[in-house]
Amino acid sequence: MEQVASWFLWLYQETGINLPIVYDSFDRKRFAEGFLTTVWLSLVCLVFSVVIGIVGAWLQGSRLVWTRRLVQGYIQFFRNTPPLVQMYFFFFALGNLLPTVENEFGFQQPMLGNFAWAAISLSFFAGAFNVEIFRSGIEAVPKATVEAAEALGYNRLQAYLHVVLPLAFRVCLPALNNNLVNLVKTTTLAYAIAVPELLYVSNQVWSDNVNVPEMMTILLFIYVGLVGILVWAMNRWERAMKVPGYGA
C-alpha cells in the first residue's frame, strides 16, 4: 500500500498526472466514501424502483378505475418531468413542508436528509419507467395461462405472484436492464442537492488539487466498471431464469 502510494506520488512529480485519491490519505478517504455512497444510493434506488414497478404494475390491473388513474397519473408526472427538477421539487419543496426534528447538537434540522430525498426522488423516477416495463411484460403473458391459474383456484394476487410476474420478468428483463443502467448513471444528479456521492467528492478533490482531467477520467472509468457489474449481474440473472422451450 505504502509502495503504491509512493509510486503515484512519483508519477505526479515525474509526469504531472496528479491522483491524490491514491497517495493522499484524506482525499483517498473521502473518495472512497463517495464511491460507497454512490454504490449504496444505487442499490437503494434499484430495489425501491423495482418494488415500485412491481406494485404499480399490479395496481394498474386493478378493477377500480381510480386506482388505475392514480398509477397513470404517477407515471405521467414522473416521465414527463426532468429528474433534476423532480429532485429539486422533493428536496426544496416537499422537504420544506415536513416538520423539523432536533438533532444531537440541539439544532432543528429537516426530518429527511439530502440522501433520503435523493433516494426517494430517483426511486420514483425510475419506478415510473419500471411500471411501464413490467406492464409490457405482463401483457405478453397469455390470458389463457392466467385463466388456467384461476381455474386452479388462484386469486388475482396469487396468480400475479406465482404465474404472471415470473413470466413477465423473463419478457421484460432486457428493458428493465436498460432502465436500471440509466438509474445508476442518474444517481450523479444527487450532486445537485449535495449528496456526497462520487461526482460530488470528485468535484471537491479537483477543486483542492486542480486535477480536473485526471478526476474526470477516473470518474468515467468507475462508472464503466459499476454499470458493467450491474449488466453482468443482470445478464447472469437472465440466463438463470431461461426456461427450455419458452421465449426465444
Place this chain on the structure above:
Amino acid sequence: MNTAAAWTPDQPMVSIKDVHKSFGELEVLKGVSMDIMKGECVCIIGPSGSGKSTLIRCVNALNDIQAGSITVEGQEVNDPNLDKLALRKKVGMVFQQYNLFPHKTALENIMMAPIHVLKQDKTEVEARAHRLIKKVRLSGKESNYPGELSGGQQQRVAIARSLAMNPDVMLFDEVTAALDPETVKEVLVTIRELAEEGMTCILVTHEMGFAREVANHIYFTDRGIIVEHGPPATFFTDASDPRTQEFLSQIL
C-alpha cells in the same frame, strides 16, 4: 353454504338450468339445461360456435351467465357472492391449449396449486404429484419443462395438474383438438381411465368414437340450444332432429 351442505350424492352433481349467456349483442347460450350425476361421463358435441365451450367455462365461473342457474354439489355458481375458491376446489378444468405454466417443470406444475392455493404440506403434495405423473404415464418426465414435452404429454401433465386438487368433477374443453392424431389416443386413454374410476367428467369433444365408447350421455348443441340428447347407444343411430343428422353425417 347452506345449500351446499344440503347436497346429497343422489342429486345431480352438476345441474344446469335454463342458462342464458351473451357476449355483448351475441347470445351464445339460449336456455341450456342438463343434469350430470356423480360418476357420470357426459359428452357435449356440436358444430363450432354452438356454445359448447362457453357452457363448460360457465360451470367453473370462468364466464358468468346472464340468466338461469348452475349448481355444483348444490353450490350456486350464478351468485355475486360466489366463493370461487370453494367452487374451483370441486371443479377441475383442462383446456384445449394445455395452458401449463411454462416456467415450471412438469412436476412443479402439478404441485403448485395444492401448495399455493390449498396450503398443503409440500412433501405430501410431492408424493401425490409423483403418483399422478405415473398415472398419466409420464414417469421420467418430472423435471422436463412444458416446452420440452409434446402436445400430448403436456395435455396429460395438465390433466394431472387438475387432478392434484382432488376435484369432484372434471371439465375437458376440446382437450384433443390441438393434438396430432397419434397423440390424441394417449390423452383419451387417460381420460377413459378417469371415467372408469368413477370421476364425474364433462367433455366438449369432436371425438365421436370416444364419445360413443365412454360417455353415459351425449348432448348435441347447435346455436346455443341443446337440440338432442341421449345415451350413445341410441343417440348415434336414432337421431331424429335433422340438424343432428346432418352434423353426424358430416362427422362420422
